[in-house]
Amino acid sequence: EIVLTQSPGTLSLSPGERATLSCRASQSISSSYLAWYQQKPGQAPRLLIYGAFSRATGIPDRFSGSGSETDFTLTISRLEPEDFAVYFCQHYDNSLWTFGQGTKVEIK
């Protein structure tokens, strides 16, 4: 089973700063099935990125995804107040979906 490890656990930044979130897989994975989600307190997760690079419908272009093999990154180019939340990466392989443990982006 593939394990996804996200880092850091918590990222303390100010609005306007750049956020770089990491998702590392325990073995090489297909970027086709790597997704990122945002979850705010009391809300359901929201799909941000699918296929490692593609933004979901309605997602602002300050969100971007990159990476390959075992290392994937979600970048928020300039943090807006509404971006402070928890972010999860997710992967599908062999009929199984796994999630990373999440990175919390908090206001510094």
Next chain:
Amino acid sequence: EVQLVQSGAEVKKPGDSLKISCKVSGYSFTLYWIVWVRQMPGKGLEWMGNIFPSDSDTRYNPSFQGQVTISADTSISSAYLQWSSLKASDTAIYYCARQAVKRSFDLWGRGTLVTVSS
């Protein structure tokens, strides 16, 4: 409007049975897989299983196999997650979501909070 509407919060006792629902509107229910995701208090997301409503093909995360049952009723565009005997450790928020492009989950219900306590 495309949406997944989940049933309301439940408070149950250990050993009780429970069936929660996820009603789809705004798109063809039979064309997309529906998934169920668990989020225990203060924790991350866990895929439990999914169902293709058109033929009821169902897949389970091995961690949840035998613990829950996933079903669907195409006549009312609803998917279900049920337990025959709840445990305190089943306390969590349960989300349904639509499985979409490249196996991502593009639409989510608001979640159903299940509390199991004696």
